[in-house]
Amino acid sequence: EVQLVQSGAEVKKPGESLKISCKASGYRFTNYWIGWVRQRPGKGLELMGIVFPDDSDTRYSPSFQGQVTISADKSTSTAYLQWSSLKASDSAMYYCGRPTVTTEIDFWGQGTQVIVSS
């Protein structure tokens, strides 16, 4: 059974760093891309970027380029999303997902709530 299990909710202050995770199981991790999707309160879904764990090829949507870092560790079948300096506007729910060869995201993590507040 394919599963993507994300790390727990985080409450941080502006300027702090953060790394959240998405642990995959039930399939060969290095054969599929992993993507991160943001949902701000009251807003829609936004694809932030994707990573291919086998070679760490990473692509970002323009709005997120330089704002976050997406990575993957194939030794632990875990993908990561990290910030070096959080802003209040980073407060959101973050989902990881597995895009297929025809780009649909067939499996999703349960989401990680990030709250950034002073």
Place this chain on the structure above:
Amino acid sequence: QSVLTQPPSVSAAPGQKVTISCSGSTSNIGKFYVSWYQHVPGRAPKLLIYENNKRPSGIPDRFSGSKSGTSATLGITGLQTGDEADYYCATWAWDTSLSDGVFGGGTRVTVL
């Protein structure tokens, strides 16, 4: 700033049908597959339709997808209270750079 346009909301009574449109362009829907997702905020999104009109196993045939030119449509028949959620279309391709607006803006379905 989605490039895929969806109506903000649709509603219907239980048992009725709703359709949700997703309007794009020759640069996105006109070239790529469309997928549809059901999302209850705070829960994991669920894939409903992929490759324009295919349903994953476990998705009832009450849900259907179609694509024509630069638009796609999600249909839900026999509406149930459990169908109340936000619905998103999405389209992109591996051989192009990611762009902002992969997902449509979302449509809230309300069962009256």
